[in-house]
Amino acid sequence: MVQEKIRFQPFSPEPIRLVDEQGHWIAPFEHGLSPEQLQRFYRDMLAARILDEKLVILIRTGKTSFIAPHAGHEGAQVAIAHALQRGHDWLFPYYRDMGLVLAMEVPLVEVFGQTLGNAADPAKGRQMPSHPGSKSLNIFTVCSAIASHVPPAAGAAISMKLRGTGQVAICTFGDGATSEGDWHAGINFAAVQGAPAVFVCENNRYAISVNISRQTASENIAVKAHAYGIPGYYVDGLDVMASYFVMKEAIERARAGHGPSLVELVVHRFGAHSSADDDSRYRSREELAAERQQDPLLRYQRFLEKEGLWDAQWANELRIELAKEQEAALQEALQAGEPDPLQMFDDVYAARPWHLEEQRRLVMDELQS
Amino acid sequence: MPTMTLIQAINSALDEEMGRDERVMLLGEDVGKRGGVFLATEGLQQKYGPDRVIDSPLSEAAILGAAVGLAAHGMRPVAEIQFADYVFPGIDQLFSQAAKLRYRSGGQFTAPMVVRMPTGGGVKGGHHHSQSPEAHFAHTAGLKVVVVSTPYDTKGLLKAAIRNDDPVVFMEPKRLYRAVKEEVPSDDYLIPIGKAAVRREGSDITLVSYGGPMVETLRAAEEMAAAGVDPEVIDLRTVMPWDKETVLNSVAKTGRLLMISEAPRMASVASEVTATVSEELFDQLLAPPLRVTGFDTPYPLAQDKLYMPTVTRILNAAKRLLDY
Incomplete structure (x- = not known):
């Protein structure tokens, strides 16, 4: 539980930070987390990193068609997953959140099934990779259209308030999304309604190739919250402790009926935008190398080591165990085979209208001939 | 009631x-x-x-x-x-x-x-x-x-x-x-989505429309009836999924389809209905299905009434079908 006395300052001029690059607490902080919880954050961050590496292999070996690397976002994503009430709150993620859905405990076979677009995908191979979702975990299936999930998150939050469910809607997006009209429309409506929502920008400062300086003239993303009359938190998203405790405060604030917040988690994007992108065309290798020095996983490792909760042997064993788990899930997913081609005509509507029946029959005849 | x-x-x-x-x-x-x-x-x-x-x-x-x-x-x-x-x-x-x-x-x-x-x-x-x-x-x-x-x-x-x-x-x-x-009954009743309504039964020509132009379509049907033609009039009510069965049954009977809509013609619901009828009833048609629609212009102000299907335009198209 977040300590009662913890209250972060919205609209801070510098990013909120609790643990420095070397893994030291910047100021004394009553975190109240157990050693197991602290180690769990590391485990989930490491699993996310291993997944990122694995996805790169899948794209290079032609097993999948697309990936959106999330390396550099792990601290922010694991913090979000642990700050919300899993299976109770609703998450509206975007396409760079594979580390987040992993930390939400979406079954690994489903994660790889979605990546392969085969029968192991609960969404029946309907969408390109990096578009997961899970009804049982209240993870609203990712939609490619940037920021289009922001108004639905507001709507779900309005429903939560209307029905008094005690839930919160958490909506994540990149920095590019903040320029879309739907981003404004959704946050504005949620704010007017005082709905329990938390809008989270994983700001890696690049929308594909466009730097944040070409995206907005605002000094940061968090200040945009001023315009909606809600708090905006400017946070070092490479600091998992800061990200977690700010997210926790924003979520519990929403749950308590005090309305939405905007949380900006400033992260790095170590990979290209996607497997279809060559980022050397727009950012220097020197810039990237400098960012890699600020690896959130490494910072958290230093922190844990100082807390006496990390050693190389434990970490190595953990890495081997996680890699083995993921490989086993991948193999299982690979066995699932292609989805039934006729599923193309399912789930358009609750029941198939006549024209889809006709079209389905056409394909069925073609397949049987 | x-x-x-x-x-x-x-x-x-x-x-x-x-x-x-x-x-x-x-x-x-x-x-x-x-x-x-x-x-x-x-x-x-x-x-x-x-x-x-x-x-x-x-x-x-x-x-x-x-x-x-x-x-x-x-x-x-x-x-x-x-x-x-x-x-x-x-x-x-x-x-x-x-x-x-x-x-x-x-x-x-x-x-x-x-x-x-x-x-x-x-x-x-x-x-x-x-x-x-x-x-x-x-x-x-x-x-x-x-x-x-x-x-x-x-x-x-x-x-x-x-x-x-x-x-x-x-x-x-x-x-x-x-x-x-x-x-309108004050008690609970439902009308199924996807089902058209036959507003007037007839045997010479099928007029299919929906929404606003149903008014002009029914008026045209009255004038046709007064002139000795017996039109059937169908109100689609749902345009997606539209009631193909009802439309095909009617056109199979009359052999003539006139589709009326005030939406622009290009890539329209009217185009879809007439194309489907042409595909499925080609050998039973007595004339090529015709459309009376809004025009492919932005909606004008001064020509507000002229833009929408007029009774005259419907009657002229029906005459083309009947005289074919």
Whole structure:
């Protein structure tokens, strides 16, 4: 539980930070987390990193068609997953959140099934990779259209308030999304309604190739919250402790009926935008190398080591165990085979209208001939 | 049985559905205190409170997007877009979110919502208060599209749309809002989505229309009957999925199809219906199916009445079919 006395300052001029690059607490902080919880954050961050590496292999070996690397976002994503009430709150993620859905405990076979677009995908191979979702975990299936999930998150939050469910809607997006009209429309409506929502920008400062300086003239993303009359938190998203405790405060604030917040988690994007992108065309290798020095996983490792909760042997064993788990899930997913081609005509509507029946029959005849 | 205008039938359907199911709620611009600019939601905020009848910000993206989230979370939202012409800022929510949510999630999430909008011309509204954009919706897999023309149907269809598990675009010809009154039962009844109504039985020619031009179509049918021709008149009521069976049965009988719609002709519902009839009944047709439609111009102000299918234009086209 977040300590009662913890209250972060919205609209801070510098990013909120609790643990420095070397893994030291910047100021004394009553975190109240157990050693197991602290180690769990590391485990989930490491699993996310291993997944990122694995996805790169899948794209290079032609097993999948697309990936959106999330390396550099792990601290922010694991913090979000642990700050919300899993299976109770609703998450509206975007396409760079594979580390987040992993930390939400979406079954690994489903994660790889979605990546392969085969029968192991609960969404029946309907969408390109990096578009997961899970009804049982209240993870609203990712939609490619940037920021289009922001108004639905507001709507779900309005429903939560209307029905008094005690839930919160958490909506994540990149920095590019903040320029879309739907981003404004959704946050504005949620704010007017005082709905329990938390809008989270994983700001890696690049929308594909466009730097944040070409995206907005605002000094940061968090200040945009001023315009909606809600708090905006400017946070070092490479600091998992800061990200977690700010997210926790924003979520519990929403749950308590005090309305939405905007949380900006400033992260790095170590990979290209996607497997279809060559980022050397727009950012220097020197810039990237400098960012890699600020690896959130490494910072958290230093922190844990100082807390006496990390050693190389434990970490190595953990890495081997996680890699083995993921490989086993991948193999299982690979066995699932292609989805039934006729599923193309399912789930358009609750029941198939006549024209889809006709079209389905056409394909069925073609397949049987 | 009370008599109602089309707008009163809408209000009655909303009232009954909100009374029946507490998940049903309304949102849109001016729908609360004002009761909507056409007064479709008059009195409902007073009755059900500001949380179930939400005066939204002036943002179609917010209205339609929030409706998606409300529906996915278990509510039955009825969103009002003030004029069909203003749906476009919210189209990404309708096309990318509402229409595809069931499909993209493999059936895990759904968006059972209704999007009401006044549509069509005839009120001297110029091109941003007069358009008939149903083809855009019909062209987008995942949406159902209803276009009403009578008070009785409006109540039954709106109630059916609210209880439907798919997103339904519910289009209300604004020039018919107060044009006619008819008896509308005060008890619960539904009209199935996807079923056309045969408004007049006949044997010489099939006139198919929906929405606003049903008025001119029926008037033309009367004139034809007076001149000794026996037309059958079909009101599609739902344009997606449209009732192919009823249309084909009728054209198989008459051998002649005239399709009437005030939407622009290019890539239209009228084009779809006539093409299907040509494909499926080619050897039974006595003449090539014809269309009388709105024109492929932006909707004009000065030529408001001329733009829409006129009785004269319908009669001329019917004559071409009968003389073929």
